[in-house]
Amino acid sequence: MPRALWLLIIGMVVNVTGSSFLWPLNTIYIHDHLGKSLSVAGVVLMLNSAASVIGNLYGGSLFDKIGGYKSIILGICITLSALVGLTFWHGWPAYIIFQIIIGFGAGIIFPSMYAMAGSVWKEGGRKAFNAIYVAQNLGVAVGASLGGIVAAFSFQLIFLANTIMYVIFLLIALFGYKGISVNSGKQKTINIESPLVKNTRNLQALLMLCTGYMLCWVAYVQWQTTIASYTQEIHISLTQYSLLWSINGALIVVGQPLLNGVLKHLTTSLKLQIIIGIGIFIVSFIVAGNASAFSGFLVGMIILTVGEMFIWPAVPTIAFDLAPKGREGFYQGIVNSTATGGRMLGPLLGGMLVDRYSMSVLFIVLIGLFLIAIITTLIFDRSIKTKMVSGTLHGQN
Structure with a gap:
């Protein structure tokens, strides 16, 4: 590096x-x-x-x-x-x-x-x-x-x-x-359509992708809010709950470099990488939804961590690839704002569902949100007619 x-x-x-x-x-x-x-x-x-x-x-x-x-x-x-x-x-x-x-x-x-x-x-x-x-x-x-x-x-x-x-x-x-010289290193693309039309299509693709990204964050933040409260109700100590997040951080630091090597050899596209990650998220919430002891939530957290390692770095990578030269910052701003929006809306939605219904209903709704996120990820780039020469979107590095 x-x-x-x-x-x-x-x-x-x-x-x-x-x-x-x-x-x-x-x-x-x-x-x-x-x-x-x-x-x-x-x-x-x-x-x-x-x-x-x-x-x-x-x-x-x-x-x-x-x-x-x-x-x-x-x-x-x-x-x-x-x-x-x-x-x-x-x-x-x-x-x-x-x-x-x-x-x-x-x-x-x-x-x-x-x-x-x-x-x-x-x-x-x-x-x-x-x-x-x-x-x-x-x-x-x-x-x-x-x-x-x-x-x-x-x-x-x-x-x-x-x-x-x-x-x-x-x-x-x-x-x-x-002294850092900023150069996007973007290669020129074949201009089949006008720059304005292409940029509009790319922005629409990013917004579609970020819709699913925000839904994933709405669900993810439940581990810090409603699920955290639920663990206290079933007498899991604060020390044990805090341990879950320590394990989360340690797994990311140790596991992400290993995952990068695996993905490089599999030449997995970023779109497929995100879809796999969302599927892993679903498994995590199914495990957490049926957990009644610390061991169940520990397994759920480990699975959740693997899922986020697939998704969280991939979205800003796609955003950078979609961004026209000179608009990289704006596109990263959209990615970060949708993640923050998910963290802002998640506790409100989760709290309302648990207060009105139950934790079981919350988990069902969250899995529904993940399914919507899979759909938006599948179709986000459908409107893009020209392929980017750099190839990041369709799998490289």
């Missing part, structure tokens, strides 16, 4: 480690320390996600206009200013205001990181996005683990630790990203 990609990987680990100090503990802090209801905590998280969606779209467009370096610096500065404020003023209602600003600032960063990753490694294909995906999950695993340790001493130290990590990220970006 080129040096520039390694710098992006290190930056992503530091970035996500910092944010992961706080996000798993947000609900606990709002409910237990600020004395607000779980519903209020849900609203705060929803506003944070909504701001992140806006930040994703704005950040992606900004990448195309002013480049990745300036976009990332802007996103870091916005987030860091809110984190500094949160370190000193973490009462109510300052907490909700800073969470909205943090969501917007962090949202600007992610599409630029993904777009730069695809741009700095011409021959990397899906491997560049796989590397960023693994780095992101390594940050989640490290940050969430350290966050629990720090919070045991003092919750206020969480805000300080998050701020320090973002200061480190700012230094990495300032001195490491300025």
